[in-house]
Amino acid sequence: MSDGAMSFETPEQVKLINSQIDRFIEQEVKPLEEEYPQFLGEDRERNMVDGDHRLVDEYLELRDKIHQKSVDAGFYTMAMPERVGGGGLNALEDTMVMEHLHNRDPDGYHTLIFDRLSVDHSIIPLYDDDYQREKYFEPVMNAEKHMTFGLTEPDHGSDPTWMDSTAEKGGDEWVINGTKAFISNSVEADFIMVHARTSGEDGDADGISTFLVDRDNPGWEIGKIQRSMGTKQGAQAINHFNDCRVPESQMVGEEGQGFRTAMTWVGAGRLHIPAKAVGISQWMFDRSVEYAENRKTFGEPIGSRQSIQELLVEMRVAIEQVRWLYRYTAWKMDRGEEYRWLQSAAKLQGANLWCDVADNAIQIHGGAGYMKSLPFEGLYRDGRVTRIYEGSDEIQKRTIARRFLDL
Template sequence: MDFKLTEENLQMKTMIRNFVDKEVDPYANEIEESEEIPAHLLEKAKELGLFGLSIPEEYGGIGLNTVGKCTVLEQLGRTHNAYVSLIGAHTGIGSMGIVRLANEHLKEKYLPDLASGNKIACFALSEPGAGSDATNLSTTAEKRGDHWILNGTKHFITNAPFADVFTVFALTDREKGAKGGITAFVVERDFPGITIGKPDKKMGLRGSKTAQVVFENCEVPVENVIGEVGMGYVSALTILGEGRVGLGARSVGSCDKLIELSTEYALERKQFGKPIADQQAVQFMLADMKTETEAARSLTYRGAWLLDQGEKAIQECSMAKLFATDVYNRVADKAVQIHGGMGYMAEYPAERYYRDARITKIYEGTNEIQRVIIAKQLLKQQAKVTN
C-alpha cells in the first residue's frame, strides 16, 4: 500500500488546512448559535472546488481519487462539523452514485452544476421503518409510460432542506426486494409531487440541516434511473462504502483538532502549582487520544487506497467507519475531561465536538451494522478457504 500524496494533493491539503483554521473556524460559534453556515463560507467553498472533489475534471470537478478526497475531508473535520457535513454529504453519498453508476446523459446533465456547487446533492435512503435495515424500504416506484411514479417517505436526510438533487431509493419489485427489486433514481427538487419537511431539531450538528422528504405521486423521468433497474441496493452499498471512509477521514480531522486543543489547555491550565500537563493521568489520556487517532487514520487510508485500486473493500470501509467514529467519541470524551468544568461550557469547542461526535456512530450505517458487515465478510472469507 502506498498512501504517498502527489505534490498537487499536498498543496491542496495545506491550502484547505489554512482556509479551515483561518477563515472557517473563527465562525464556529456563530454557526452553533445561529444554526446557519454563513453564505460567504459556502461561496469560498465553491471557489476552492470543494463541491467537486471527486467529480471528474471533464464535468468541472477536481477529480481527486479517494485518498486525495480523504486528505481534504480530514482537514475540513478540524472545524465545525456542520460545515464538513454539508460538503461531505454532497461530495460523498450525495453525488457519487451519479459519478460511479449513472449513464453519460445523467452525468452531463447534473455533474457540472454539482461540481460548481450551484446545485447541492443529498442521499435519500433511510425511512421511518428502514434505517439499519435498508432492505425494508416502503417507498415505491411504479413505471407509467415515460415516468416512474414515486410514493413514500424518507427521513433524516442531510442537506434536504436546501438540496436540489436527490439520490432516491425505491422498491420497483416488492417480491424481489433487495435482490433485484430496489432501484436508484435522480430526483430534482422541483419535480411534481415532492415535499420537504421542516428542518429537524438535533442534539448536535447545529447548522447541518436534515429533514423528511415526502413523495406523493412524484413523477420521475425514466431516464433518471441510476445504473440498472432493480440494482439499487447494490448501488447503495457501493456509494456507502466510499462515504464511510470519508466519514472516517472527517472523524480523524476532528480528533486532530481536539488533541491540539487539549494539549494546549493542559499546558496552560495550572493546578497544585503546576500545569496539568505534568500530571500522569492527563498525559495518559493525551497518549491514548493520539495513538488511537493514528490507528484510525491508517485504517481509513487503507480503505481509501483499496477503493482506488478498484477493490470493493466492503470490510475495510466498514472497519474504517466503525473504528474512526468510535475513536472520535472517545477522544471527544477525554478532551472534555482534560478541560474539566470548562469542557462542559458551550463557549469551549470541546463541548461542541462532544455533541457532534455522537451522531457519527449512527449515520451512514450504525456501528452495530458495521460490526455485522465485518463479521459476515470474515465468515464468507473463511468459508471460501474451508471449501
C-alpha cells in the same frame, strides 16, 4: 507510490493540495468569517435557523459563496474522476486531504469548501446520460445545484432493502409513493436522488431503482424538520412522496439496479468518516496537551498528574491506530484489492475515536470544556452521529464478522 508499494510518506501531490487549501482558507474563507460572524461561536446554532428550523438565507448565501470560490479554485470536484471533469484524486489522496482539512479549529467555515453530499461518485451515472448530464450533473459539479440522497426510511434504517417506498409505471411516467427519514440537506436541495422498489420482494437488493425528483415537483413534500443533537441544525427532515410523478428520463441507470448506486454513496462516506475523525481528533489532542501543560492546580500543571497523562495517551495512541487503518484501507481500494471489511473496521474505529477523544478533551478541560465557549462539547455532539449513519457500529461489526466466520 507508483510502484504499488505502500509508502508511509505523504505524497507530494497531497502536500501541494494541502498547502493550496491552507492558502485558500486564509485568502478566501477567513474574510467571510469576518463578514458572517453570526454563524461562529456560542450562538451559531440558533443563528443558523429561523423559527421554523430552516436554514436562514444569510447562511445559504455564505455557503454558496464558498462553494463557488471552491469551484473556481478547483477544489470542489477534485475527488471526482478526470473523465467527468473532476480532479482525479484516488481514495488515499482524497482521505488524506480530508484529514488535513479537519485538523484545524472547528469554529470556521473551512468545511464548506466541499459538498460531498452532492459531489459524490453516486452521481457519475448521470454523466453518461445526455439529458441528466445537462440538467443535473453539470450544475452539481459547478455548485449551481445541490442534491440530497433519499434512502433511509422511518422503519428501515440499517436494512434499506426492505424499503416500503414504491415506484410504479403509469404510462410514460413513474409514480413514487413513500416516506424517507433523516434526509440531510433535503430542505434546501434542488433535487433528490430517491430510491424506491420497482420490482422484487422485501429484502431483495435487485428491484430497487433510483429517480431524480426536482424541488418543484408537487409530489415531493418536506415534512417535519428534525432537530438533532449535533451543531448542524436545519440539516435533516422527513420527506414524503405522494403520487410523485417523474418521467422515464429521470430514472438513474437501469431499472432495478439502484441499490448499487446507494451503496456507492454509503461506501464513500464510510472512509471519509475516519479521515475526518483523525483530523479533528488530532486537533483536540493538541489543544488538550497545551492545556495540560499550562493549566495549574495545587501549584502544578495538570499534565504532571498520571490521570491526565493516561487520558492523553489513550487519545494519541487511538489517533495513530485509526490514521493508519483508514490509509491502509484506501491504499487497498486504489489497488483494486479486497477492502470492504477493512472499510467497515476503519469506519467503526474512526467513529468511536471521534467520540472518545472529544469526551477525553472535555474531561481534561473540566468545567470549561463543558461550556459552549470552547468547541469540545459541540464536537462531542457532532461526533456521536458518526456511530449511526453510513452504517451503525452494529452493522460494521456484522460486516467484519462475516469476513472470518464461515456461517
